[in-house]
Amino acid sequence: MSILIDDTTRVIVQGITGRIGSVQTHWMLQYGTKVVGGVTPGKGGTTVEGVPVFDSVEEAVRETGANASVFFVPAAFVLDAFLETIEAGIKLIVVVPEHIPVRDVVKMRSFALERGVFALGPTTPGILVPGKGKMGIMPASLFAPGRVGIISRSGTLSYEFAGILSESKVGQSTVVGMGADPVVLRNLADILELFQEDEGTDAVIIVGEVGGEQEEKAAGFISRKMTKPVAAYIAGRYSPQGKRMGHAGAIVRGSSGTVQGKHEALRAAGVEVLESPIYVAQWAKKHKLK
Amino acid sequence: MRLHEYEALDIFEQNRIPVPRRGVAETVDDAIRIAGEIGYPVVLKAQVLVGGRGLAGGIKSVSNPDELEYAAEKLFSSEIKGLTVRKILVCEKVDIAKELYMGTTIDGYSGQPVILVSTEGGVLIEETAKSSPEKIAAIHIDPSFGYYPYQARTLLRRLGLEQQLITTWSDIIGQLYNISVRYEALIAEINPLVVMANGGLIAVDAVLEIDDSALSRIRLPLPDRIERIENPIERRGRQIGVTYVDLDGDIGLISSGAGLGMASMDIIGQKMRPANFLETGGGITADLLYKCMELVMMKPDLKAIFINVYGGINPIHEGAKGVVRYIQEHNVKIPIVAKALGNRQEETWEIFRSGGVHVVTEAATEKAIEKLYEIISGQRG
The missing domain is CATH 3.40.50.261 (Succinyl-CoA synthetase domains)
Known part of the structure; x- marks a missing residue:
């Protein structure tokens, strides 16, 4: 057993087409994580490491049944992406990036708590369940x-x-x-x-x-x-x-x-x-x- | 980024918070001229970015030009907690009937902005919080609704104040809170907020610390963040995008994470003394670690360097190339010990070894620092 990640966890990677997002998607897949999709607005229809990329979180959730998301989004866009992710119904979010303005984090935290979303970060390496899967950079x-x-x-x-x-x-x-x-x-x-x-x-x-x-x-x-x-x-x-x-x-x-x-x-x-x-x-x- | 008192006072004044008449002096002559314009007595305040300035002798009250000349010369030629005094704020001396405290910050635990007020101003608020917590009142601001003036009035009523003071003070609380939002402040504080003999309020000190992560989006004039860093190595570190903190030992340190860097300092400190803290963050390249070597070597009389990196988000094999290139180009003679684990670790070890770096492959940082200690002790003997 484990916490937060189990056999039912289906992960999308936000910012999957970026330099860090694509490398880390490779490592997460290699560790056995069910990475089912990625999101980068404007890059929908492409693939990264064999994973389909979508323009919006809503679409990614509809097409893949994703229930968790890991962020490799540039700090300035994290608040926007975070609110979108919660609206799309995702219940577990890992925010890897650092240097997000504190007043953005205040809003993110408040909205996540209100909607019953379990979110970690910012500036986190993520979650790892040995031998099962990981969301993040460990x-x-x-x-x-x-x-x-x-x-x-x-x-x-x-x-x-x-x-x-x-x-x-x-x-x-x-x-x-x-x-x-x-x-x-x-x-x-x-x-x-x-x-x-x-x-x-x-x-x-x-x-x-x-x-x-x-x-x-x-x-x-x-x-x-x-x-x-x-x-x-x-x-x-x-x-x-x-x-x-x-x-x-x-x-x-x-x-x-x-x-x-x-x-x-x-x-x-x-x-x-x-x-x-x-x-x-x-x-x-x-x-x-x- | 913490602003100087004179910079914060200007911002407070622009936002309709009452502040004393004042001027900034860079020479004794400046100070005499400004004091002449304001009228004696005046207060001289050393502009250094460090807490406890008053107790360290950085604030002097003077009542004539002779006293001023003596005090200003002394301030300009002295150091306050190791910092050189380059500017002195010359301030009107206000009549103090009572000193109050007010501040706003982000409460890390609730994740909400909080406004704090106290009738015990002029002293450290943390001390008041410990000795007489009932003298501090706090109110949290719900991020989805923001601040409303009734919250300040409620807060001040809790301190049992009379209505006239509640009215004037709650206005200032509103202004300070607005400043904290517009300037993305981590801390905005007035201590003391003085009640004058005539009943008016005036901000005699001003603290404003801005969230570094928000600096690029603040559309208001701000001073340069890097220029104000006093220590030249720390300033250079900020320029290349790493965190360097200068310490007084002789073992150089490069780490790829903040926690790992602090733990390495803890362990070095058991038998030796760290010369610095250096954390690269998640952007390691060969070039960055070359520059980190340059940075650490700026400190004279280093005995050894310890490199502690993990390949999670960082390509540590690239970093190793930069270190080795520096060693070869500069013919570095002091011992270097590296612990490097994670993605592409074997490749990283090979590169380090090719530059004469001692590689430790165990997980515990203790083992690597023990190795470094043995090497240094062996050299002494």
Whole structure:
């Protein structure tokens, strides 16, 4: 079992004719993902990697029965494409691009929540279910099937954790990138809830970083609702105050958003705080995870 | 992009928020002339983009030209938290009866704009939030409806204020909120908003931080974003499209992701000290990594470089070519350790090795940094 992606997931790729969209469609297909179509307005009727391209999401849904979408759309056009996708009835959207204006994300989030759409990102590597399929850009070679869930604010660090676990023969049920912007389309606690309910997941790892209060707020949910073991790593203890560390959301402002504050909140909720990524292997061993 | 106080005050004034009479001085003579026009006493405020400026000695009140000359010379020749003072804002000194706080930002957790007000102005709002949360009132703005004036009035009533103050203050809240929308602000803040002896309100400070991702679509005059970056290596990084943050160690770092870069810093920091944070984002090419090498090498006395990249969205084999070309053209002697995993990893390792880069193929960054530490320690011994 897994969360978000299963055998019924039929994916369209928005921005499929772009440089990144077409390369990533190739990798997603090679991993066994059911990519049933692509959308680029004005490029309908062509194909990319053997996948039919449509002019609109509505048409793509009608012709292919798609129920999920992954975005490789230039940042300036994401809001428009996102609203179109929700109107067309898609219920799962992964927004990979970075540099989307925060006030656009505010509108996207509000509309998605109102329509009951589960959306991830922006600035997310996407979702990967080992051996089954993926929506996004995660490099397949680092993942192995198993029963540990990973939620990460950072793309590359989700690969790092999956890689360390896979090397120690511990697999993953689903790996979810929640996005690295100051506002994300779904909060950490919402994703934790899916893992708590998933029969295929025995434990969850949170890979956080400085900035914002996602980890602090999730700690409240964990102490109230989570029965599965949770471990967390927070990157960025040497981040200077007031400097944006690559991600739009990774910034320590005054005394808020620090590694220390996040550690305290998570520890108080019974989460095992990992001082460094490599300790995830020992944690998995201690809980006999596989 | 955070604006200087004088830039933000101009914008606030254009949007009908009351602000003090003022001028910007680049020399002591400028400052004396401006103060003469405004009339003493005046306040001198160093224009540096860093928090806690007042406590660091960047704000001085003076009551005559002699005092001004002494204080301005001192400000221009000093550094505030490591930043050189190039401009001083010379401001009318206002009569303070009371100091208030107001600000608007985007609440990351609810994903909505939020307006915050407090009767405890002039101090850090985070401190007030911790020590006496009841003194702050907040209201969220529903993105589908936007802001309406009743929301400000409701908010101020919650603080138990009298009607006259509610009327004047709620107007200013409306103006500030409009500014935050038009300028795509991450933060728009007035702290303190001063209640003068005559009961009027005036914005004595101004903070405006604009969303970098929205800069290209704001159709209003704005200062140049790159020019204002103080550190030359950070400025060069922005020009080539990567994030570089200068640190005080001697191990250079190039990473293909922000989280991975921060984790690499954490791990380097266990036994050594990182010289910088550098994150390429998802646009790696041979040319970009060549320029990243150039950037990292701008820092003198580096002991080693650590490269940590994943091939997800990035063609890391292309990146490796750029690194090797730099090494060969510049005859780089310091050790370089690379961890590169993901799509086309074997090809990437071959290219790195051809340039004398030490390649680590395990998944954990710890293993690679341990290798780097061994190499450096071996050289010392």
